[in-house]
Amino acid sequence: MLTLHHHPMSAASRFIRLVLGEYGERVELVEERPWQRRQEFLALNPAATLPVLVEDNGPAIVGGTVAAEYLDETRGAFQRERRLLAEKPGERAEIRRLTEWFLGKMDGEVTRYLVRERVFKLEMRAEEGGGPPDASAIRAARLNLKNHMRYVGWLAESRNWLSGTRLSYADLAAAAAVSILDYLGEVAWDEEPLAKEWYMRMKSRPSFRPFLAERVRGIPPVAHYGELDF
Amino acid sequence: MLTLHHHPMSAASRFIRLVLGEYGERVELVEERPWQRRQEFLALNPAATLPVLVEDNGPAIVGGTVAAEYLDETRGAFQRERRLLAEKPGERAEIRRLTEWFLGKMDGEVTRYLVRERVFKLEMRAEEGGGPPDASAIRAARLNLKNHMRYVGWLAESRNWLSGTRLSYADLAAAAAVSILDYLGEVAWDEEPLAKEWYMRMKSRPSFRPFLAERVRGIPPVAHYGELDF
Structure with missing residues (x-):
């Protein structure tokens, strides 16, 4: 039995959910708000980062890349x-x-900042770091996002899948991050048609389906979020 | 033939040098100053991070954890x-x-900040981010370092080596970071005797020896840096 401690707005968490979906593994999901520093969660992962995977009563498998290995x-x-x-x-x-x-x-240049400023801060209490969004952090992250989407487009142009001829962890990691940014309406799809074509392929995979129905409290997704052809 | 693009003050670079040393592999070292964004280096790694390992004329193996795998x-x-x-x-x-x-x-809470403020800024031109050190960044990093050294001490107390009964990547990664901070005289060894005992064992390994003689231009190491018993 696999248990995944995750958050729907954590790219590394979505990445592991995609991997499990591709491999046809069932998983029990436990949603965590890492900023609340829940004792049982800190005991699993003193770094308080997501995701954490647990198999049966085995040791905690901490972090997206470690869980993927x-x-x-x-x-x-x-x-x-x-x-x-x-x-x-x-x-x-x-x-x-x-x-x-x-x-x-x-994540460090775009995703984490936009999620923190636009999603987590709404839920955080003041002493946890809540408050109004920081406009300059949002601006910087949006600027960085353009470069990252250009890189996705360039990879999609030069290769069938992002790392080569076959679907791989690289596609799932990219799709995990992009799906969160797309939910928030942050992706300028018109600017990167090849990235869009790749993302449509990712979106139509069965492993991706759970995300399309998922909603974050208080933040409805952009209108095209659930559509396979957008 | 292995080539490693590295910097002596990059913890991930030292980590890979230790791994290569433990496995008895010879390597040609190329020192990089990532902030200079050298074209040939960017072609190897568009993220401009260290280290980058190249075997013969193969593809670039980018980053400490990827190179370790x-x-x-x-x-x-x-x-x-x-x-x-x-x-x-x-x-x-x-x-x-x-x-x-x-x-x-x-690295993100301690090592990178102290190295940037105390070492890299001395070498950087103003337009590369050079200038006087940021005292508040140094203060925050030093505070975080206490917690990290306490964690090393706790691991050293509960286990023979940091990840269990055998020497592993965990010890080499920790020793790589600690060796840089020790060079800069940042480690309060008296506060963590068990971390010190572990580090003395690491320091006496042949793979570690090259570091003890290495000097960074303009910054002499703390007096005990090269001593095995300090």
Whole structure:
């Protein structure tokens, strides 16, 4: 039995949900608000970051990239052509580079800021860091987002999937981040038609379906969010 | 032939040098100043982060954790009891969690700030971000360092090595970060005797030796830096 501590607006959490969906694994979801520093959650992960995966009563598997490695070792390795991490070390390194790009670099430059300012601050109490959104942080993140979407478009142009010829963790990591930004209406799809074409393919996968119906309290998604052809 | 693009004050770079040292691999070092955004370096890694590992004329292996996975797959897997990543998925997840802790979380809360304010800013031109150190950033990083050293002490108390019974990537990642902070005289060793005992063991390993003789231009190390018993 797999349990995932997650938040719907955490890109790394969505990434692991996509991986589990692709591998046909059932998972019990526990929603966490990391800023509340719940004791039982801190005992699982003193860094208070998401996601945290637990299998049966095993040790906590902490973080998106660490959980993805665990799932490759315990599931992916037996999936043959549906494996989401390549076989060759050089190709695996490229998939991991891009996964880190979308869950690390893009998260630190775009996703985390926009989610914090536009979503989490509404729910946080003042002593947890709540309050009005910081307009300059939002502006900087939006500017960075343009570069990241250009990079997605460039990858989609040069390759069939973002890391090469096959669907991989790189696509799932990118789609996880982009789906959150799309929910918030932050993506200028007209500017990046190739990124849009790639994202439509991602959106139509069964693993993606749960996201399309998911709603964040108090924040309705952009009008086209649930549409496969937008 | 392995080539590592690195900087002596980059914890992730030192981490990979330690891994290579433990596995007895020779490597050619190329020192990079990422803030200069050298074209050939950006072509290897558009994120302009360190380290970048290149084997023969293969693709760039970007980042400390990605390079560590590559080295596990191409070297570690054949090392038997000297392998630095465990065999069991659950144990591998714990080693990876701690590696990310020291190269990700600690870097973002401590190491990167102190290095930037105390080392890089001296070398940077004004338009690259150079200038006088930011006293409040230094203060915040020093406060965070106390918590991280307490965590190292706690791990060293509860386990033989930081992730369990055997030397692993977790120890090398922690030692890489700590060695930089120790060079800068930032570690209050008296406060954490168990962390000190662990670090003395790390320092006496042959893989560590190159660091003890290394000097950063314009910044002499703290007096005890090169001593194995300090």
